[in-house]
Amino acid sequence: MNADVGLLDKLFKRETARLRANGVCDVCNDDFDPAAGYFLPTRTVVIAEGFWAQNFSLTKNMAEILQADDDDGEPTWMLEHTLRQMAGQSSAWAVCESCSEYFVFDRDVARADALAGRQPSNGGAVDPSGCVLFAALGWQRVFGDWPSNVAWVEVVDTCDLCEKAIHDSELSAFITTERMREMRAENLIDTDPVRPFRRHDDGEGYVQCQPCLARTVARAYRRGGRDGERPGA
Ligand SMILES: [Zn+2]
Ligand SMILES: [Zn+2]
Incomplete structure:
Protein backbone atom coordinates (compact mmCIF):
# COMPACT_ATOMS: atom_id res chain seq x y z
CA MET A 1 0.00 0.00 0.00
CA ASN A 2 2.70 2.38 1.01
CA ALA A 3 4.67 1.55 -2.11
CA ASP A 4 1.69 2.36 -4.35
CA VAL A 5 1.10 5.65 -2.61
CA GLY A 6 4.81 6.40 -2.96
CA LEU A 7 4.71 5.61 -6.69
CA LEU A 8 1.63 7.76 -7.21
CA ASP A 9 3.28 10.52 -5.27
CA LYS A 10 6.38 10.27 -7.46
CA LEU A 11 4.34 10.26 -10.67
CA PHE A 12 2.28 13.18 -9.43
CA LYS A 13 5.40 15.15 -8.56
CA ARG A 14 6.88 14.46 -11.97
CA GLU A 15 3.64 15.53 -13.66
CA THR A 16 3.52 18.66 -11.57
CA ALA A 17 7.11 19.49 -12.42
CA ARG A 18 6.38 18.98 -16.12
CA LEU A 19 3.30 21.21 -15.99
CA ARG A 20 5.24 23.86 -14.15
CA ALA A 21 8.11 23.70 -16.58
CA ASN A 22 5.74 24.32 -19.49
CA GLY A 23 3.45 26.52 -17.50
CA VAL A 24 1.74 29.57 -18.87
CA CYS A 25 -0.63 31.94 -17.12
CA ASP A 26 -4.22 30.82 -17.81
CA THR A 44 -12.67 33.35 -7.79
CA VAL A 45 -11.73 33.87 -11.43
CA VAL A 46 -15.21 34.15 -12.98
CA ILE A 47 -16.48 36.92 -10.68
CA ALA A 48 -13.76 39.36 -11.79
CA GLU A 49 -14.75 41.91 -14.44
CA GLY A 50 -11.08 42.47 -15.35
CA PHE A 51 -10.63 38.79 -16.20
CA TRP A 52 -13.59 38.85 -18.60
CA ALA A 53 -12.45 42.09 -20.20
CA GLN A 54 -8.99 40.59 -20.76
CA ASN A 55 -10.53 37.43 -22.19
CA PHE A 56 -12.87 39.23 -24.59
CA SER A 57 -10.18 41.63 -25.73
CA LEU A 58 -8.03 38.62 -26.72
CA THR A 59 -10.85 36.96 -28.68
CA LYS A 60 -12.60 40.06 -30.05
CA ASN A 61 -10.89 40.04 -33.43
CA MET A 62 -11.48 36.34 -33.91
CA ALA A 63 -15.16 36.74 -33.04
CA GLU A 64 -15.58 39.54 -35.56
CA ILE A 65 -13.98 37.42 -38.26
CA LEU A 66 -16.18 34.42 -37.42
CA GLN A 67 -19.32 36.53 -37.38
CA ALA A 68 -21.48 35.89 -40.45
CA ASP A 69 -21.33 38.72 -43.04
CA ASP A 70 -25.08 39.28 -42.92
CA ASP A 71 -25.06 39.64 -39.13
CA ASP A 72 -23.92 43.13 -38.17
CA GLY A 73 -24.83 42.73 -34.48
CA GLU A 74 -22.30 42.12 -31.72
CA PRO A 75 -21.05 38.53 -31.47
CA THR A 76 -23.05 37.72 -28.33
CA TRP A 77 -22.86 33.98 -29.08
CA MET A 78 -19.22 34.31 -28.05
CA LEU A 79 -20.28 35.49 -24.60
CA GLU A 80 -22.51 32.46 -24.08
CA HIS A 81 -19.84 30.09 -25.34
CA THR A 82 -17.07 31.65 -23.24
CA LEU A 83 -19.26 31.81 -20.15
CA ARG A 84 -20.03 28.09 -20.30
CA GLN A 85 -16.42 27.23 -21.03
CA MET A 86 -14.91 29.31 -18.23
CA ALA A 87 -17.49 28.44 -15.56
CA GLY A 88 -17.03 24.77 -16.43
CA GLN A 89 -13.29 24.68 -15.58
CA SER A 90 -12.84 22.10 -12.86
CA SER A 91 -9.11 22.49 -12.24
CA ALA A 92 -7.02 25.34 -10.84
CA TRP A 93 -6.21 28.46 -12.83
CA ALA A 94 -2.52 29.33 -12.94
CA VAL A 95 -2.41 33.11 -12.60
CA CYS A 96 0.73 35.26 -12.91
CA GLU A 97 1.48 38.16 -10.57
CA SER A 98 0.44 40.71 -13.15
CA CYS A 99 -2.97 39.11 -13.83
CA SER A 100 -3.52 38.58 -10.10
CA GLU A 101 -4.51 42.26 -9.99
CA TYR A 102 -7.91 41.29 -11.39
CA PHE A 103 -8.87 39.14 -8.43
CA VAL A 104 -9.61 39.39 -4.71
CA PHE A 105 -8.35 36.26 -2.90
CA ASP A 106 -6.16 34.90 -0.11
CA ARG A 107 -2.69 35.26 -1.61
CA ASP A 108 -0.80 33.10 0.85
CA VAL A 109 -3.12 30.13 0.29
CA ALA A 110 -3.09 30.58 -3.51
CA ARG A 111 0.72 30.86 -3.61
CA ALA A 112 1.14 27.75 -1.45
CA ASP A 113 -1.22 25.83 -3.79
CA ALA A 114 0.80 27.00 -6.82
CA LEU A 115 4.11 25.97 -5.25
CA ALA A 116 2.74 22.55 -4.27
CA GLY A 117 0.93 22.07 -7.61
CA ARG A 118 -2.15 21.44 -5.47
CA GLN A 119 -5.79 22.02 -6.46
CA PRO A 120 -7.49 24.78 -4.43
CA SER A 121 -9.75 23.40 -1.70
CA ASN A 122 -12.79 25.30 -3.04
CA GLY A 123 -12.11 24.50 -6.69
CA GLY A 124 -14.42 23.01 -9.31
CA ALA A 125 -16.90 24.10 -11.98
CA VAL A 126 -19.52 26.73 -11.07
CA ASP A 127 -23.02 27.63 -12.27
CA PRO A 128 -22.67 30.13 -15.18
CA SER A 129 -25.74 32.03 -13.94
CA GLY A 130 -23.72 33.11 -10.90
CA CYS A 131 -21.08 34.89 -12.98
CA VAL A 132 -22.96 36.15 -16.05
CA LEU A 133 -23.07 39.69 -14.59
CA PHE A 134 -19.26 39.86 -14.47
CA ALA A 135 -18.95 38.50 -17.99
CA ALA A 136 -21.42 41.19 -19.13
CA LEU A 137 -19.35 43.89 -17.39
CA GLY A 138 -16.16 42.70 -19.10
CA TRP A 139 -18.04 42.55 -22.39
CA GLN A 140 -19.31 46.09 -21.98
CA ARG A 141 -15.75 47.31 -21.38
CA VAL A 142 -14.48 45.68 -24.58
CA PHE A 143 -17.45 46.10 -26.94
CA GLY A 144 -18.88 49.31 -25.49
CA ASP A 145 -22.46 48.11 -25.02
CA TRP A 146 -24.24 45.91 -22.52
CA PRO A 147 -24.64 42.48 -24.22
CA SER A 148 -28.15 42.12 -25.63
CA ASN A 149 -28.44 38.50 -24.47
CA VAL A 150 -27.89 39.29 -20.76
CA ALA A 151 -30.62 40.75 -18.52
CA TRP A 152 -29.76 44.25 -17.37
CA VAL A 153 -28.63 44.54 -13.74
CA GLU A 154 -29.47 47.69 -11.78
CA VAL A 155 -26.69 50.18 -11.02
CA VAL A 156 -26.60 50.87 -7.28
CA HIS A 167 -24.21 47.06 -10.24
CA ASP A 168 -26.38 45.21 -7.76
CA SER A 169 -24.44 42.21 -6.27
CA GLU A 170 -21.03 43.52 -7.39
CA LEU A 171 -18.34 43.59 -4.72
CA SER A 172 -17.23 47.00 -3.41
CA ALA A 173 -15.30 48.20 -0.37
CA PHE A 174 -15.32 51.24 1.91
CA ILE A 175 -12.03 52.98 2.78
CA THR A 176 -11.90 55.62 5.49
CA THR A 177 -10.54 59.09 4.65
CA GLU A 178 -7.52 58.42 6.87
CA ARG A 179 -6.71 55.10 5.19
CA MET A 180 -7.17 56.68 1.77
CA ARG A 181 -4.58 59.32 2.70
CA GLU A 182 -2.11 56.61 3.75
CA MET A 183 -2.74 54.55 0.61
CA ARG A 184 -2.20 57.59 -1.60
CA ALA A 185 1.06 58.34 0.26
CA GLU A 186 2.21 54.73 -0.20
CA ASN A 187 1.22 54.81 -3.89
CA LEU A 188 -1.12 51.86 -3.38
CA ILE A 189 -3.71 54.13 -5.00
CA ASP A 190 -2.31 56.49 -7.60
CA THR A 191 -5.23 58.79 -8.32
CA ASP A 192 -7.22 61.13 -6.11
CA PRO A 193 -10.88 60.30 -5.46
CA VAL A 194 -13.18 61.90 -8.04
CA ARG A 195 -15.53 63.31 -5.40
CA PRO A 196 -15.50 64.43 -1.75
CA PHE A 197 -15.75 61.79 0.98
CA ARG A 198 -19.12 60.36 1.95
CA THR A 216 -4.98 47.97 -4.34
CA VAL A 217 -4.88 44.69 -2.40
CA ALA A 218 -2.38 43.20 -4.89
CA ARG A 219 -0.05 46.18 -4.48
CA ALA A 220 -0.38 46.13 -0.69
CA TYR A 221 0.50 42.44 -0.59
CA ARG A 222 3.64 42.94 -2.68
CA ARG A 223 4.81 45.48 -0.15
CA GLY A 224 3.76 43.38 2.83
CA GLY A 225 1.25 46.02 3.91
CA ARG A 226 -1.66 45.33 6.25
CA ASP A 227 -4.29 45.49 3.50
CA GLY A 228 -2.59 42.63 1.73
CA GLU A 229 -3.48 40.35 4.66
CA ARG A 230 -0.04 38.77 4.70
CA PRO A 231 0.14 37.09 8.13
CA GLY A 232 2.74 38.57 10.41
CA ALA A 233 3.48 41.51 8.11
ZN1 LIG B 1 -1.04 36.51 -16.63
ZN1 LIG C 1 -13.07 51.80 -9.36
Missing part, protein backbone atom coordinates in the same frame (compact mmCIF):
# COMPACT_ATOMS: atom_id res chain seq x y z
CA VAL A 27 -5.32 34.44 -18.14
CA CYS A 28 -2.67 36.13 -20.35
CA ASN A 29 -0.66 33.15 -21.70
CA ASP A 30 2.65 34.63 -20.53
CA ASP A 31 5.11 32.45 -18.63
CA PHE A 32 3.87 31.15 -15.30
CA ASP A 33 6.30 30.86 -12.40
CA PRO A 34 4.64 29.21 -9.36
CA ALA A 35 7.06 31.03 -7.06
CA ALA A 36 5.67 34.32 -8.37
CA GLY A 37 2.12 33.22 -9.17
CA TYR A 38 -1.05 31.71 -7.77
CA PHE A 39 -3.46 28.80 -8.19
CA LEU A 40 -7.03 30.10 -8.13
CA PRO A 41 -10.35 28.24 -8.07
CA THR A 42 -12.84 28.90 -10.88
CA ARG A 43 -15.26 30.61 -8.47
CA ASP A 157 -23.49 53.06 -6.90
CA THR A 158 -20.38 54.38 -8.65
CA CYS A 159 -16.71 54.00 -7.64
CA ASP A 160 -15.22 57.07 -5.94
CA LEU A 161 -11.87 56.39 -7.63
CA CYS A 162 -12.60 55.43 -11.24
CA GLU A 163 -16.32 56.34 -11.56
CA LYS A 164 -17.16 52.84 -12.73
CA ALA A 165 -20.84 51.94 -12.29
CA ILE A 166 -21.32 49.42 -9.49
CA ARG A 199 -20.50 59.33 5.32
CA HIS A 200 -20.91 55.67 6.11
CA ASP A 201 -21.48 53.46 9.18
CA ASP A 202 -17.70 53.03 9.40
CA GLY A 203 -17.00 56.78 9.31
CA GLU A 204 -16.07 59.15 6.49
CA GLY A 205 -14.45 57.82 3.38
CA TYR A 206 -14.74 56.45 -0.13
CA VAL A 207 -16.22 53.51 -2.00
CA GLN A 208 -13.92 51.43 -4.19
CA CYS A 209 -15.21 49.11 -6.95
CA GLN A 210 -13.97 45.51 -7.29
CA PRO A 211 -11.35 46.23 -10.03
CA CYS A 212 -9.90 49.13 -7.97
CA LEU A 213 -10.01 47.06 -4.76
CA ALA A 214 -8.31 44.05 -6.37
CA ARG A 215 -5.47 46.23 -7.70
Whole structure:
Protein backbone atom coordinates (compact mmCIF):
# COMPACT_ATOMS: atom_id res chain seq x y z
CA MET A 1 0.00 0.00 0.00
CA ASN A 2 2.70 2.38 1.01
CA ALA A 3 4.67 1.55 -2.11
CA ASP A 4 1.69 2.36 -4.35
CA VAL A 5 1.10 5.65 -2.61
CA GLY A 6 4.81 6.40 -2.96
CA LEU A 7 4.71 5.61 -6.69
CA LEU A 8 1.63 7.76 -7.21
CA ASP A 9 3.28 10.52 -5.27
CA LYS A 10 6.38 10.27 -7.46
CA LEU A 11 4.34 10.26 -10.67
CA PHE A 12 2.28 13.18 -9.43
CA LYS A 13 5.40 15.15 -8.56
CA ARG A 14 6.88 14.46 -11.97
CA GLU A 15 3.64 15.53 -13.66
CA THR A 16 3.52 18.66 -11.57
CA ALA A 17 7.11 19.49 -12.42
CA ARG A 18 6.38 18.98 -16.12
CA LEU A 19 3.30 21.21 -15.99
CA ARG A 20 5.24 23.86 -14.15
CA ALA A 21 8.11 23.70 -16.58
CA ASN A 22 5.74 24.32 -19.49
CA GLY A 23 3.45 26.52 -17.50
CA VAL A 24 1.74 29.57 -18.87
CA CYS A 25 -0.63 31.94 -17.12
CA ASP A 26 -4.22 30.82 -17.81
CA VAL A 27 -5.32 34.44 -18.14
CA CYS A 28 -2.67 36.13 -20.35
CA ASN A 29 -0.66 33.15 -21.70
CA ASP A 30 2.65 34.63 -20.53
CA ASP A 31 5.11 32.45 -18.63
CA PHE A 32 3.87 31.15 -15.30
CA ASP A 33 6.30 30.86 -12.40
CA PRO A 34 4.64 29.21 -9.36
CA ALA A 35 7.06 31.03 -7.06
CA ALA A 36 5.67 34.32 -8.37
CA GLY A 37 2.12 33.22 -9.17
CA TYR A 38 -1.05 31.71 -7.77
CA PHE A 39 -3.46 28.80 -8.19
CA LEU A 40 -7.03 30.10 -8.13
CA PRO A 41 -10.35 28.24 -8.07
CA THR A 42 -12.84 28.90 -10.88
CA ARG A 43 -15.26 30.61 -8.47
CA THR A 44 -12.67 33.35 -7.79
CA VAL A 45 -11.73 33.87 -11.43
CA VAL A 46 -15.21 34.15 -12.98
CA ILE A 47 -16.48 36.92 -10.68
CA ALA A 48 -13.76 39.36 -11.79
CA GLU A 49 -14.75 41.91 -14.44
CA GLY A 50 -11.08 42.47 -15.35
CA PHE A 51 -10.63 38.79 -16.20
CA TRP A 52 -13.59 38.85 -18.60
CA ALA A 53 -12.45 42.09 -20.20
CA GLN A 54 -8.99 40.59 -20.76
CA ASN A 55 -10.53 37.43 -22.19
CA PHE A 56 -12.87 39.23 -24.59
CA SER A 57 -10.18 41.63 -25.73
CA LEU A 58 -8.03 38.62 -26.72
CA THR A 59 -10.85 36.96 -28.68
CA LYS A 60 -12.60 40.06 -30.05
CA ASN A 61 -10.89 40.04 -33.43
CA MET A 62 -11.48 36.34 -33.91
CA ALA A 63 -15.16 36.74 -33.04
CA GLU A 64 -15.58 39.54 -35.56
CA ILE A 65 -13.98 37.42 -38.26
CA LEU A 66 -16.18 34.42 -37.42
CA GLN A 67 -19.32 36.53 -37.38
CA ALA A 68 -21.48 35.89 -40.45
CA ASP A 69 -21.33 38.72 -43.04
CA ASP A 70 -25.08 39.28 -42.92
CA ASP A 71 -25.06 39.64 -39.13
CA ASP A 72 -23.92 43.13 -38.17
CA GLY A 73 -24.83 42.73 -34.48
CA GLU A 74 -22.30 42.12 -31.72
CA PRO A 75 -21.05 38.53 -31.47
CA THR A 76 -23.05 37.72 -28.33
CA TRP A 77 -22.86 33.98 -29.08
CA MET A 78 -19.22 34.31 -28.05
CA LEU A 79 -20.28 35.49 -24.60
CA GLU A 80 -22.51 32.46 -24.08
CA HIS A 81 -19.84 30.09 -25.34
CA THR A 82 -17.07 31.65 -23.24
CA LEU A 83 -19.26 31.81 -20.15
CA ARG A 84 -20.03 28.09 -20.30
CA GLN A 85 -16.42 27.23 -21.03
CA MET A 86 -14.91 29.31 -18.23
CA ALA A 87 -17.49 28.44 -15.56
CA GLY A 88 -17.03 24.77 -16.43
CA GLN A 89 -13.29 24.68 -15.58
CA SER A 90 -12.84 22.10 -12.86
CA SER A 91 -9.11 22.49 -12.24
CA ALA A 92 -7.02 25.34 -10.84
CA TRP A 93 -6.21 28.46 -12.83
CA ALA A 94 -2.52 29.33 -12.94
CA VAL A 95 -2.41 33.11 -12.60
CA CYS A 96 0.73 35.26 -12.91
CA GLU A 97 1.48 38.16 -10.57
CA SER A 98 0.44 40.71 -13.15
CA CYS A 99 -2.97 39.11 -13.83
CA SER A 100 -3.52 38.58 -10.10
CA GLU A 101 -4.51 42.26 -9.99
CA TYR A 102 -7.91 41.29 -11.39
CA PHE A 103 -8.87 39.14 -8.43
CA VAL A 104 -9.61 39.39 -4.71
CA PHE A 105 -8.35 36.26 -2.90
CA ASP A 106 -6.16 34.90 -0.11
CA ARG A 107 -2.69 35.26 -1.61
CA ASP A 108 -0.80 33.10 0.85
CA VAL A 109 -3.12 30.13 0.29
CA ALA A 110 -3.09 30.58 -3.51
CA ARG A 111 0.72 30.86 -3.61
CA ALA A 112 1.14 27.75 -1.45
CA ASP A 113 -1.22 25.83 -3.79
CA ALA A 114 0.80 27.00 -6.82
CA LEU A 115 4.11 25.97 -5.25
CA ALA A 116 2.74 22.55 -4.27
CA GLY A 117 0.93 22.07 -7.61
CA ARG A 118 -2.15 21.44 -5.47
CA GLN A 119 -5.79 22.02 -6.46
CA PRO A 120 -7.49 24.78 -4.43
CA SER A 121 -9.75 23.40 -1.70
CA ASN A 122 -12.79 25.30 -3.04
CA GLY A 123 -12.11 24.50 -6.69
CA GLY A 124 -14.42 23.01 -9.31
CA ALA A 125 -16.90 24.10 -11.98
CA VAL A 126 -19.52 26.73 -11.07
CA ASP A 127 -23.02 27.63 -12.27
CA PRO A 128 -22.67 30.13 -15.18
CA SER A 129 -25.74 32.03 -13.94
CA GLY A 130 -23.72 33.11 -10.90
CA CYS A 131 -21.08 34.89 -12.98
CA VAL A 132 -22.96 36.15 -16.05
CA LEU A 133 -23.07 39.69 -14.59
CA PHE A 134 -19.26 39.86 -14.47
CA ALA A 135 -18.95 38.50 -17.99
CA ALA A 136 -21.42 41.19 -19.13
CA LEU A 137 -19.35 43.89 -17.39
CA GLY A 138 -16.16 42.70 -19.10
CA TRP A 139 -18.04 42.55 -22.39
CA GLN A 140 -19.31 46.09 -21.98
CA ARG A 141 -15.75 47.31 -21.38
CA VAL A 142 -14.48 45.68 -24.58
CA PHE A 143 -17.45 46.10 -26.94
CA GLY A 144 -18.88 49.31 -25.49
CA ASP A 145 -22.46 48.11 -25.02
CA TRP A 146 -24.24 45.91 -22.52
CA PRO A 147 -24.64 42.48 -24.22
CA SER A 148 -28.15 42.12 -25.63
CA ASN A 149 -28.44 38.50 -24.47
CA VAL A 150 -27.89 39.29 -20.76
CA ALA A 151 -30.62 40.75 -18.52
CA TRP A 152 -29.76 44.25 -17.37
CA VAL A 153 -28.63 44.54 -13.74
CA GLU A 154 -29.47 47.69 -11.78
CA VAL A 155 -26.69 50.18 -11.02
CA VAL A 156 -26.60 50.87 -7.28
CA ASP A 157 -23.49 53.06 -6.90
CA THR A 158 -20.38 54.38 -8.65
CA CYS A 159 -16.71 54.00 -7.64
CA ASP A 160 -15.22 57.07 -5.94
CA LEU A 161 -11.87 56.39 -7.63
CA CYS A 162 -12.60 55.43 -11.24
CA GLU A 163 -16.32 56.34 -11.56
CA LYS A 164 -17.16 52.84 -12.73
CA ALA A 165 -20.84 51.94 -12.29
CA ILE A 166 -21.32 49.42 -9.49
CA HIS A 167 -24.21 47.06 -10.24
CA ASP A 168 -26.38 45.21 -7.76
CA SER A 169 -24.44 42.21 -6.27
CA GLU A 170 -21.03 43.52 -7.39
CA LEU A 171 -18.34 43.59 -4.72
CA SER A 172 -17.23 47.00 -3.41
CA ALA A 173 -15.30 48.20 -0.37
CA PHE A 174 -15.32 51.24 1.91
CA ILE A 175 -12.03 52.98 2.78
CA THR A 176 -11.90 55.62 5.49
CA THR A 177 -10.54 59.09 4.65
CA GLU A 178 -7.52 58.42 6.87
CA ARG A 179 -6.71 55.10 5.19
CA MET A 180 -7.17 56.68 1.77
CA ARG A 181 -4.58 59.32 2.70
CA GLU A 182 -2.11 56.61 3.75
CA MET A 183 -2.74 54.55 0.61
CA ARG A 184 -2.20 57.59 -1.60
CA ALA A 185 1.06 58.34 0.26
CA GLU A 186 2.21 54.73 -0.20
CA ASN A 187 1.22 54.81 -3.89
CA LEU A 188 -1.12 51.86 -3.38
CA ILE A 189 -3.71 54.13 -5.00
CA ASP A 190 -2.31 56.49 -7.60
CA THR A 191 -5.23 58.79 -8.32
CA ASP A 192 -7.22 61.13 -6.11
CA PRO A 193 -10.88 60.30 -5.46
CA VAL A 194 -13.18 61.90 -8.04
CA ARG A 195 -15.53 63.31 -5.40
CA PRO A 196 -15.50 64.43 -1.75
CA PHE A 197 -15.75 61.79 0.98
CA ARG A 198 -19.12 60.36 1.95
CA ARG A 199 -20.50 59.33 5.32
CA HIS A 200 -20.91 55.67 6.11
CA ASP A 201 -21.48 53.46 9.18
CA ASP A 202 -17.70 53.03 9.40
CA GLY A 203 -17.00 56.78 9.31
CA GLU A 204 -16.07 59.15 6.49
CA GLY A 205 -14.45 57.82 3.38
CA TYR A 206 -14.74 56.45 -0.13
CA VAL A 207 -16.22 53.51 -2.00
CA GLN A 208 -13.92 51.43 -4.19
CA CYS A 209 -15.21 49.11 -6.95
CA GLN A 210 -13.97 45.51 -7.29
CA PRO A 211 -11.35 46.23 -10.03
CA CYS A 212 -9.90 49.13 -7.97
CA LEU A 213 -10.01 47.06 -4.76
CA ALA A 214 -8.31 44.05 -6.37
CA ARG A 215 -5.47 46.23 -7.70
CA THR A 216 -4.98 47.97 -4.34
CA VAL A 217 -4.88 44.69 -2.40
CA ALA A 218 -2.38 43.20 -4.89
CA ARG A 219 -0.05 46.18 -4.48
CA ALA A 220 -0.38 46.13 -0.69
CA TYR A 221 0.50 42.44 -0.59
CA ARG A 222 3.64 42.94 -2.68
CA ARG A 223 4.81 45.48 -0.15
CA GLY A 224 3.76 43.38 2.83
CA GLY A 225 1.25 46.02 3.91
CA ARG A 226 -1.66 45.33 6.25
CA ASP A 227 -4.29 45.49 3.50
CA GLY A 228 -2.59 42.63 1.73
CA GLU A 229 -3.48 40.35 4.66
CA ARG A 230 -0.04 38.77 4.70
CA PRO A 231 0.14 37.09 8.13
CA GLY A 232 2.74 38.57 10.41
CA ALA A 233 3.48 41.51 8.11
ZN1 LIG B 1 -1.04 36.51 -16.63
ZN1 LIG C 1 -13.07 51.80 -9.36
